[in-house]
Amino acid sequence: MNTPTGTLLTMAWTFGLMSLLAIGGANSTIPENASRRRRGSALDVGCAVRGYVRYCTIVAGTKRADRDADRLSRRRYRRCAGGDIRHVWSIGRPCLFRQQCADRSNQSIWPEVLQAALVPISIGLMSASGFILTITTGGTWVAVVLIVGAAALALATRLNPLWILIVGGILGFAGVV
Amino acid sequence: MTPEEFNEAFALCHFLPGPNIVNLSVVFGARFRGIPGSIAAFLGLVGPPVVIVTVLAAIYARYGKIPALQRTLAGVSCAAVGLFLAVIACMMMPLLKRRDPIALALLAAVFVAIGLLRLPLVPVLLIAIPLSVVVAFILRRRGAL
Numbered sequence: 001m002n003t004p005t006g007t008l009l010t011m012a013w014t015f016g017l018m019s020l021l022a023i024g025g026a027n028s029t030i031p032e033n034a035s036r037r038r039r040g041s042a043l044d045v046g047c048a049v050r051g052y053v054r055y056c057t058i059v060a061g062t063k064r065a066d067r068d069a070d071r072l073s074r075r076r077y078r079r080c081a082g083g084d085i086r087h088v089w090s091i092g093r094p095c096l097f098r099q100q101c102a103d104r105s106n107q108s109i110w111p112e113v114l115q116a117a118l119v120p121i122s123i124g125l126m127s128a129s130g131f132i133l134t135i136t137t138g139g140t141w142v143a144v145v146l147i148v149g150a151a152a153l154a155l156a157t158r159l160n161p162l163w164i165l166i167v168g169g170i171l172g173f174a175g176v177v
Numbered sequence: 178m179t180p181e182e183f184n185e186a187f188a189l190c191h192f193l194p195g196p197n198i199v200n201l202s203v204v205f206g207a208r209f210r211g212i213p214g215s216i217a218a219f220l221g222l223v224g225p226p227v228v229i230v231t232v233l234a235a236i237y238a239r240y241g242k243i244p245a246l247q248r249t250l251a252g253v254s255c256a257a258v259g260l261f262l263a264v265i266a267c268m269m270m271p272l273l274k275r276r277d278p279i280a281l282a283l284l285a286a287v288f289v290a291i292g293l294l295r296l297p298l299v300p301v302l303l304i305a306i307p308l309s310v311v312v313a314f315i316l317r318r319r320g321a322l
Contacts, residue, residue, distance in 0.1 A: 004210060004213075007209055007210060007214070008210055008213060008214060008217040009217075011206055011209065011210075011214060011217045011218050011221060012217040012218070012220060012221035013221065014221065109317060112317065113310060113313045113314050113317050114310060114313075116313045116316075116317075117306070117309035117310040117312065117313035117314075118306070118309065119272070119280065120272065120280040120281070120283040120284040120287070120309065121283060121284070121287050121302070121305050121306060121309055123265065123268050123269055123272065123284050124283065124284040124285070124286070124287025124288045124291070124305075125287060125291060126264075126265050126268065127265055127269075127284070127287075127288045127292065128287065128288050128290075128291035128292030128293075129261075129292075130258070130261055130262045130265050131288070131292040131293075132292060133258045133261060134258055134262065137251075137254050137255055137258045138255065138258070143251075143255050146252070146255040146256065146259065147255050147256075147258050147259040147262065148259065148262075149259065150255065150256040150257075150258070150259025150260055150262075150263075151259040151260070151262040151263045151266070152259075152263075153259075154259065154260050154263035154264075155263045155266055155267070161260050164256045164259070164260060165253050165256045165257060165260075167256065168252040168253045168254075168255050168256025168257070168259075169249045169250075169252050169253045169256070170249075170252070171252045171255075172248045172249045172250065172251045172252020172253060172255070173245055173248055173249040173252065175248055176252070177248065177251050177252045177255055
């Protein structure tokens with residue numbers, strides 16, 4: 001599968017699969033990706049792909065992609081094809097911009113400096129988001145315990161995040177939360 | 178991609194307009210096959226959720242007010258937030274392992290400003306980003322980065 005077409009198909013398949021796994025946001029796929037890698041069932045197109053699958057697909061971004069898909073679907077419901085096109089364009093423009101940045105920034109030290117500078121700020125923002133989400137969602141002590149328990153499980157085990165979400169749903173259905 | 182490389186690429190994409198994971202997928206695809214690679218990665222990323230969410234939206238529009246469903250979603254939300262916190266912890270690990278006090282201080286400052294003090298995002302970033310860039314530049318020149 002190392003032909004150009006094979007790589008393209010593999011890449012489309014990988015991102016499609018990861019987007020399917022990203023229930024509750026791309027974040028939830030980290031344990032799954034890690035366990036896939038451990039099982040040796042990762043892509044056969046090079047270490048970089050496996051690394052990406054492990055750490056990436058992941059993050060809050062796929063959550064945004066879900067949200068975008070949601071918007072897209074709602075617009076589709078309203079039968080507003082123009083909205084769909086505008087939305088795809090709104091995603092595409094920054095993508096093109098980002099790609100141009102990546103292509104032109106290989107020689108300078110500034111990309112490295114800029115990226116290193118943005119890491120702590122980015123994680124700080126995510127931490128703030130996590131804190132706000134926790135105090136918003138965790139309205140009761142039981143909810144806080146469930147949040148902390150889910151986080152501990154995801155960190156300490158290779159449990160598929162889907163199971164954690166299912167358990168959360170069952171507890172919610174039972175009226176525990 | 179190492180965790181550090183991922184953090185750096187993610188951080189940069191995070192501050193560019195548009196969904197950051199889409200930016201990241203485009204960059205990743207471009208590294209392999211240029212523009213066709215970017216398109217393949219992008220379509221793979223957003224295609225399945227569009228279909229699934231369309232179906233779910235139809236179901237939710239019809240049955241969303243059922244109390245049992247709302248309770249279930251509340252439970253799922255708690256689990257999802259827990260998973261999000263786990264991701265944040267994973268992303269912090271490289272910084273904690275490097276024991277970089279300046280980076281950790283910046284991280285903490287942003288967290289306090291946005292999360293605890295609820296200061297507006299734009300002014301905080303207008304201060305934090307240049308400060309962090311200057312610090313990173315100085316460290317780079319000293320060979321510490």
